[in-house]
Amino acid sequence: MTREVLILAHTGRRDAVDAAVTVAAKLHQAGLRPVMLERDIADLKTSVGAAFEEIPVAVAEREVPTSRCEVGMVLGGDGSILRAADLVRSAELPLMGVNLGHVGFLAESERTQLDESVQWVVEQNYTVEQRMALDVQVWHAQQHIGSSWALNEASIEKAVRERMVELVIEIDGAPVSTFGCDGVVMATPTGSTAYAFSAGGPVVWPEVQALVMVPISAHALFARPLVVDPDSIMAVEVLQRDEEEGVLWCDGRRMMTLPPGSRVEVTRSDTPVLLARVHQTPFSQRLVDKFNLPTTGWRGPLEKGARDRRGSVEMKPSESLEQAASATESSSAVQDGQQ
Incomplete structure (x- = not known):
């Protein structure tokens, strides 16, 4: 055949x-x-x-x-x-x-x-x-109004350039924070080096089973990237305070308008994306190559022979604060007597 x-x-x-x-x-x-x-x-x-x-x-x-x-x-x-x-x-x-x-x-x-x-x-x-891929479901007024998927990320963004969008973020059914912002990115480990990375999110190794949520230019004291369990449900609600619409983008390719009051739920998809791989290059090396990161001064891990020749000197347990203070006072007294 x-x-x-x-x-x-x-x-x-x-x-x-x-x-x-x-x-x-x-x-x-x-x-x-x-x-x-x-x-x-x-x-x-x-x-x-x-x-x-x-x-x-x-x-x-x-x-x-x-x-x-x-x-x-x-x-x-x-x-x-x-x-x-x-x-x-x-x-x-x-x-x-x-x-x-x-x-x-x-x-x-x-x-x-x-x-x-x-x-x-x-x-x-x-x-x-x-x-890992994402399953994306959209709700409004208790009605299911759309669904999509993403390999990299699902992002909720403001629809009007000169205005912020008011959002509530939620993890596993519990609200985490409310803020005005330019948007929120929900990403896979694969997508952590894409839009989420540009928004200040963490770099997550592809082998790590996790989901990432990253606020974009949020006006809030607590607006940090979140790394959650891969089986968690990440959700974002568009508030109705200013009647501002949001926009949902999946991988920057599929778009849907989010009217005020919309709710977007993101979970791990049951259908992963399959990539054919030849090189077994460590992901850390891919980071260095793709971003041209400086590594000058790196000496590398010890060879096995050097590890086997480790010395026999052992580190002593830490002294208590009282012992350290007593030793310091004794040392000072000796120095004073010598002067």
Whole structure:
């Protein structure tokens, strides 16, 4: 049976168009069947012409169900990966990102590794990692008015630039604080290095099971980022004091207007996002690489041999305050006698 690979490209970028043609050709040469969205195929035919038309590419869903593909190769930046995750959400398809953008936290490789990325797919040289996602439910006047999901974050923001929005934040059914602000971000560990990071939130390692809530420019004494249990229910209510509306954004892609009195509940989703991983680079190293962090002066942990040669000197238990004071007085008396 022919192996099928989905290619998702940011067809509005020339480098992504060229990369898509290269990937499709190499997959075909390796005996795999490239699959693309119908609109992406049309865009590539317009941009490239005959060079692309010679490659037999199947149309996703019409000729090949997305769920039948073994992996999706995403050519673009983190935004392209978020778009791809939305498109294949119901297919349980792992995504391998090739970064053609700037930071590219979600990507597995860079543009210089395009050929290697194709080879990893051909040889099935990758593991599948699960990333926590968010389930988002919206209520108003006791009525359910909308639902969505997010890989990075769900953010409630003010609808009018010159006015704050009044919000109440809640964790597990208990109110925590009320304040006027520009908004609140509720994020996964994956999203902790995105919008939540820009708003002053903590960096959370992807392996950590937790949810994050970060107020944005809140006028309050207590408006600190909160890190809560992954099974907690985070909620935000839009107050009706000034009749100001809010806006809900999920991953910066899906938007919904929040009338005064709206309530947004965010929990861990039952459906994680699957990422195809090749490199086992520690997340700390990814932070250093992506943010170009200075590490000058780092000496590193001791080698095993050095650890085994530890000396036998033991630290003594701390003295009591009375013993320390007595020792100080004795030392001063001796010094006075010597003068």
